[in-house]
Amino acid sequence: MEISARNVFEGKIENVELGAVMANVKIKIESPQLVTAIITKESVEKLNLKPGNTVSAVIKSTEVMVAK
């Protein structure tokens, strides 16, 4: 089975912390990765994003799924 999500990072679980309903899972990513970000053209222009720029990919942790 392949999934449409463009960002799949293999790694090892470092920690699992359980709450009543939710859990916080820390995964150590093993190797360099290519991240795909779908953002507005407006943001590309406002931040003047170009190949070669040093940037950060920012992801809220509630958006991260785990596959095993």
Next chain:
Amino acid sequence: MEISARNVFEGKIENVELGAVMANVKIKIESPQLVTAIITKESVEKLNLKPGNTVSAVIKSTEVMVAK
């Protein structure tokens, strides 16, 4: 300024593809990273997630922001 998002990956932009409204930005992440996933306790139990397991962190690309 610090942001509450637990997943911030520094890297270099490899490619920017512009659509009419949206854009697809590819970022090459430079180094090993710790990813935080907030998932249900139910998923932790169904997948039997434990420290040391090899897993994948899966993220839909529309959830990835870019900071510069």
Next chain:
Amino acid sequence: MEISARNVFEGKIENVELGAVMANVKIKIESPQLVTAIITKESVEKLNLKPGNTVSAVIKSTEVMVAK
């Protein structure tokens, strides 16, 4: 009031589990439904998605809202 969300499924609540801040609500959907997925053109090509294919729509439960 109509909402821009393209995926609205009517059903009956089967269970509500309360945590300290979050809750897990299980809803039994009553009938066949048409799901709309907005994904990258890149994913459509990589997965070779075509009308008639059997696929799965995958949704993280933190993305599901409840309207009553």
Next chain:
Amino acid sequence: MEISARNVFEGKIENVELGAVMANVKIKIESPQLVTAIITKESVEKLNLKPGNTVSAVIKSTEVMVAK
């Protein structure tokens, strides 16, 4: 491979519409389904959600992934 997403609906693709960067995929879901929604305890109380209530699960289409 199993994924932590609690909502996986099997169905047939009815239509694929390509944009410059994004695509809109319509999937006909075949059978009754149980949907999991993670919402705030505050919303459960404000909407007075209880087992047996008729409600709608509402999902923005940019949150739906496709697995094949």
Next chain:
Amino acid sequence: MEISARNVFEGKIENVELGAVMANVKIKIESPQLVTAIITKESVEKLNLKPGNTVSAVIKSTEVMVAK
């Protein structure tokens, strides 16, 4: 119909820009608003968030729905 989303801001549409599949809608919000953010306890501690702090609520525009 009431929805579980805790952030509903009434305003006037200023602009609608159509792409092939997606659209960018600008809404002018009329009045002071209370925003609810569900974040990790870890972030609250790392950013030392306390009542009275001046902060920003940050929301990716693909997460914003429109109701009319």
Next chain:
Amino acid sequence: MEISARNVFEGKIENVELGAVMANVKIKIESPQLVTAIITKESVEKLNLKPGNTVSAVIKSTEVMVAK
């Protein structure tokens, strides 16, 4: 550092409620704001969205980050 998220609202924290893993943060937004919503062209047509319409921007609270 600038972020691609098009919706950044400055305000004061009114309340922080901690759960085991998650927290609920209420932020009082100080001034009128322009909100950007990225939705399908299909929704723009179905809701007949035009400049000048009174609408609501609806955002699930798990999508809101906090920056300080």
